[in-house]
Amino acid sequence: MNSKFLANVDKLEPGTWQVSIKAGGWEPQSSAPGSLAKGEGRRSFLKLTAAAMAAPLLFASPDSSAGRRRAPNPTPAPAPEPGPVVLPPSPPTIPWVEELPSAITPLQPATLGLAPTGEAQVDRGECGRNKHQRWAEMYATPRQYPPVHYKLHAKENPAWVFNPAYPPQRIWGYAIGAGAAATTPGPTIMARYGQPVVVRFFNRLPQDHTGFGSPEISVHLHNAHTGSESDGFPGDYFSPLKAGPTLAEPGQWKDHLYSNIYAGYDQMQNGIGDEREALGTLWYHDHTFDFTAPNLYLGMAGFYLLYDHIDSGNERDPNPSALRLPSHPYDYPLSFGDRRFDAGGRLIYDQVEPDGTLGDKIAVNGKIEPVLKVAARKYRFRLLDIGPSRIYEFYLQKANGVSQTFTHIGNDGNLFAAPLKNQTSVRIAVAERADIVIDFSQYPIGTELYLVNRLVQTRSRMPDGIGAATQLLKFVVDRYPPEQDLSQVPNVLREQPPLDLAEIAAAPVRRWVFERKNGMWAINGQFFNPNSARAVIPKGGAEVWELVNIDDGWSHPIHIHFEEGRILSKTKDGVAVPVPPYEQGRKDVYLLQGMSSIRLFIRFRDYVGKYVMHCHNLIHEDHAMMLRWDIKEDD
Numbered sequence: 001m002n003s004k005f006l007a008n009v010d011k012l013e014p015g016t017w018q019v020s021i022k023a024g025g026w027e028p029q030s031s032a033p034g035s036l037a038k039g040e041g042r043r044s045f046l047k048l049t050a051a052a053m054a055a056p057l058l059f060a061s062p063d064s065s066a067g068r069r070r071a072p073n074p075t076p077a078p079a080p081e082p083g084p085v086v087l088p089p090s091p092p093t094i095p096w097v098e099e100l101p102s103a104i105t106p107l108q109p110a111t112l113g114l115a116p117t118g119e120a121q122v123d124r125g126e127c128g129r130n131k132h133q134r135w136a137e138m139y140a141t142p143r144q145y146p147p148v149h150y151k152l153h154a155k156e157n158p159a160w161v162f163n164p165a166y167p168p169q170r171i172w173g174y175a176i177g178a179g180a181a182a183t184t185p186g187p188t189i190m191a192r193y194g195q196p197v198v199v200r201f202f203n204r205l206p207q208d209h210t211g212f213g214s215p216e217i218s219v220h221l222h223n224a225h226t227g228s229e230s231d232g233f234p235g236d237y238f239s240p241l242k243a244g245p246t247l248a249e250p251g252q253w254k255d256h257l258y259s260n261i262y263a264g265y266d267q268m269q270n271g272i273g274d275e276r277e278a279l280g281t282l283w284y285h286d287h288t289f290d291f292t293a294p295n296l297y298l299g300m301a302g303f304y305l306l307y308d309h310i311d312s313g314n315e316r317d318p319n320p321s322a323l324r325l326p327s328h329p330y331d332y333p334l335s336f337g338d339r340r341f342d343a344g345g346r347l348i349y350d351q352v353e354p355d356g357t358l359g360d361k362i363a364v365n366g367k368i369e370p371v372l373k374v375a376a377r378k379y380r381f382r383l384l385d386i387g388p389s390r391i392y393e394f395y396l397q398k399a400n401g402v403s404q405t406f407t408h409i410g411n412d413g414n415l416f417a418a419p420l421k422n423q424t425s426v427r428i429a430v431a432e433r434a435d436i437v438i439d440f441s442q443y444p445i446g447t448e449l450y451l452v453n454r455l456v457q458t459r460s461r462m463p464d465g466i467g468a469a470t471q472l473l474k475f476v477v478d479r480y481p482p483e484q485d486l487s488q489v490p491n492v493l494r495e496q497p498p499l500d501l502a503e504i505a506a507a508p509v510r511r512w513v514f515e516r517k518n519g520m521w522a523i524n525g526q527f528f529n530p531n532s533a534r535a536v537i538p539k540g541g542a543e544v545w546e547l548v549n550i551d552d553g554w555s556h557p558i559h560i561h562f563e564e565g566r567i568l569s570k571t572k573d574g575v576a577v578p579v580p581p582y583e584q585g586r587k588d589v590y591l592l593q594g595m596s597s598i599r600l601f602i603r604f605r606d607y608v609g610k611y612v613m614h615c616h617n618l619i620h621e622d623h624a625m626m627l628r629w630d631i632k633e634d635d
């Protein structure tokens with residue numbers, strides 16, 4: 001496509017890579033021990049392909065043969081540095097016809113024919129993961145509730161309907177069984193603190209896949225406090241045919257242990273951790289090295305909601321400590337992903353263009369311009385931006401454009417200390433969540449309301465600013481609830497862990513600079529290497545991390561795996577700016593908007609192993625704005 005990629009490949013792996021093309025696939029070849037990890041081969045291939053492919057091939061639908069396995073052209077024509085290719089708009093859709101279900105259906109527990117074990121069961125088809133940490137303690141020792149098991153099958157669905165105007169088409173998602181249809185988002189898991197969960201993830205994606213996306217999986221439970229072997233580390237991708245550079249063996253499935261303890265387990269010595277660290281709105285998604293963007297764009301994401309005795313998921317809970325927020329079926333997760341379609345209404349994506357493919361149609365729980373019929377009562381909505389790049393500022397409006405108010409109760413995984421009442425807007429970047437409560441009881445039956453986005457964005461790099469509203473989802477208040485609405489939003493939600501200023505002042509400081517480099521994105525000048533830790537932190541440690549964006553004109557929503565942090569201070573264009581109320585709680589995504597910095601305080605407790613920090617603009621992530629950091633036993 002252009003010379004910057006060639007230059008880039010040279011700089012990335014000077015003379016270390018070779019790629020051979022085979023029928024139906026490719027394998028990296030390493031001539032010296034340690035000179036080339038499999039993942040680096042994939043990356044080199046991607047860049048080589050990017051450099052060589054002609055423009056018409058870049059916008060491959062998943063049904064086309066143009067994709068990453070195409071043989072590179074050995075003599076690419078040099079081209080001037082181009083801007084992002086301007087794509088024609090997606091064809092018109094038919095609004096407000098497709099209905100979302102009136103309630104989500106939680107995933108039901110499954111019986112595992114083969115009991116889970118701490119060690120990987122490679123002789124029974126499991127991939128060669130590291131053994132589960134603290135298995136006996138976290139799984140086998142009886143805790144508050146017995147362990148519960150789930151199965152999820154990563155699969156292709158050949159006939160997904162985004163909108164009635166578009167043909168049924170291929171998506172990737174998660175299914176409840178080998179014979180069941182995959183959906184996007186995948187089934188919602190409702191989990192509980194004190195109850196360990198094992199999810200057995202099967203990879204049933206077509207291994208002969210062509211087009212964008214790659215049929216390996218590494219499932220990350222975003223925001224989870226879990227052992228690294230269950231974290232979905234990007235190098236831990238697997239299929240029946242391939243193992244990522246940090247796995248020992250390929251496999252058909254992999255068990256993830258989500259112990260559902262609060263962070264601070266070791267510190268508190270109470271068998272459960274610090275309840276002030278509770279997480280609520282988590283989501284699982286593919287995190288395969290170099291292919292997170294296309295795989296997630298194809299649909300590989302789902303919700304994981306976590307409850308405890310405070311946020312108990314029961315609005316009729318008689319326990320005095322229970323908040324009694326609106327609960328299932330009035331607790332409803334909503335994902336928002338920008339997508340683009342060709343003239344025939346088929347999903348298109350450019351997995352080599354470093355500006356990505358900014359979608360002009362927004363899939364809301366996999367449907368474009370859907371309707372949700374609601375009862376005249378309070379609802380809790382968990383809004384999630386699943387990317388790849390678009391940032392939203394949501395408003396609730398009547399058809400005439402008049403803004404309505406709602407209550408903002410949480411950001412990312414967590415509830416605030418106190419609700420933010422009478423809000424009219426909420427902004428979320430990729431992977432951020434907003435937990436809001438809308439009270440539809442104030443509207444007559446028949447009222448129509450719209451969730452709209454007013455943040456205009458014409459390039460993937462950052463939003464342009466507030467502008468005209470785009471209606472994304474229509475609510476129709478169509479009935480009275482069958483029972484009295486006993487839910488509430490109390491004035492006190494979740495106590496936050498205290499910040500100790502002396503401890504913060506004494507904490508080690510790491511500075512991470514996010515920057516554009518050679519047409520890609522780097523952290524402290526380096527691209528992602530899954531085999532090399534850029535920070536090694538003793539278990540139980542606490543640090544101050546400074547996230548710095550030195551490039552104006554780019555937004556980077558930075559995600560740190562494993563534990564949440566607290567924002568201490570922010571700057572914009574070198575000047576200190578206040579931390580807004582919705583960012584004063586715990587967070588796992590830190591949005592750098594233009595030339596800016598964020599100082600945060602973060603702990604590293606209870607587990608050891610490899611984790612990552614990365615930009616959650618999926619394009620930037622896949623183009624190397626990620627780093628590995630490790631927790632080691634404190635000895």
Ligand SMILES: [Cu+2]
Nearest residue numbers: 556615617620
């Ligand atoms: Cu970024």
